[in-house]
Amino acid sequence: MKMQETQRVSAADFIRGFASWRLQAARKPVVVTHHGKDAHVLISLDDYRRLDAGTVAADDLKGSLADLAESIRDGIIVIDRERRILAVNPAASDMMGEAAALLLGRALIEILPRVADNILFGHINRMLDLRERFSGDVPGLLRPHQWLHIDLVPLATGGALVLRDISAAMEAITAGDTRKALADAIDAHGSIGHATVSVREMVEDASDALTAMAGVDATAIRRVRFSALLATGERHAFTEALEEVFRTGAPARLASSLVTRDGVAIPVTLSIAERRGVYASEGAVVVVTPC
Template sequence: MDKEGRMTQVQPMQCVSSAELTRNFGAWQDRAARGPLVVTHHGRPRCVLLAADAYAQFSRSDVQESESAVDHALLSERIDVGFVVLDKSLRMQELNTLASVMLGRSRDRLIGTSILDLLPRLAEDPYHTQIRRVLRSAAPARFSLLGQDERSIHVHAFPWPTGMALTLQSVSSEDEAENELARARALFAALETHGNIGTAQLTVRASIAEVDESFASIVGIAPDRLVGARVTDLFAMASRDPVSAALEKVMGGGKVEALDACLLVDGGDRPRRIALASWKEGYGIGGAMMVLHGPA
């Protein structure tokens, strides 16, 4: 199409034999100034004669592209997360060293491999749905899933010119502990809001370290008076041995214990359902949590 919007015919690339080029080099170099000229030998293309300014522009573009690729590779190696570039069929095109370590194979063996072969849970919902949404609508996605070593991996998926890219961040034991604590806090807050369920944090010696308002209301004692007391003292004599035995099992690393016991409330016995679970502190048991069900 010319400047006025009219269709023009595309001219085929012109060829010249090497013998003819040698005989009339001056004329043919003038022709090469107007566009690439294919030089043939015995009828087969051997090389292309290109004007100096066209070559300089081509070379400069090639160098810039190479420098950009080098900069990208250096940057991907400096970030502290695994970085993977996928095509639209989810096959790996590029990845940094950390990603290859996390996926358990060398970079050469991973190139061209589907990410689903290394992280098969990505093929399951809801992960696969989110991955496809990134490719379809260019909307980024964040989620966590279990890797091959059953450790959690934080995944950030986002659009990339060739398809999509992922950053992979392995969740450390400290992160897991922090997440577990956050989940526990949310659970206890929900239980306290429930009103008919109380929670208490116990030390390894079975004394009360902390209680919520619901627990204090169920046993009929103010929270500040409960802290430091032996939890077994809240129960009737007949229930103290079963409660102590359940606490001993839990503190020893056993499973969650649940039992019926009688609380001493207002000078009388009140049957209540309780549950006990240990919590870890560092490498050992730090204490236990007691959940107490209030009156119906």
């Protein structure tokens, strides 16, 4: 409830003029004093109901926030200024591998022994001493090869650590880097060509080695069916092999012939592997090796 201008009256005067003060309380609060000190406040019924509704709403909000902390998949650890555990949510309990009741009151470095030697410890100190926030990715805090994204949030009681396991995402990044390095190594070889094709067999990208074999430039080969680059008698076999790759997900290998711009057929070996997206196939990679 928004604070209003108040009036003050002694207890004795309030009793003698109760009817008058009751009417005045309908307009603004009346503070009743006892021996010169504020003792009671008389407010209207509408103001009281608004005040009570605000209290209920605040309680509901606190309850909702508590339910949210209990339900989210991120681990939450609340610590005091002595770095002792005040609260943990179920996700954090699961990450620690211990019941929440057994974690309360223990030192942070006891349940996270690796934190003492981690750069994160300095950020925790700054959170507690300077109310400084932090957000970053930290490896090996709970177990080797595990990555956690950690947010440090200052609180009146100390601070909170919000933990999210991002190991799968980091592994995907590493795998992507490995695949890129492999593609770079193949390109450096010079005699192995490769192309990415869509599920409709259209060439989306081709390496320099492949365009050199075919005797065309990169723009000319893009958006062309890959089978159009092959000898007429080899096209059906390639199409069948590509469909089998999409159907089963298993890589395929077949002998074929690549036709150059000058009409010369070059014997090649084609290796086909599916490019699988999150929800569906995104096409395939075709590696072309001269025989």
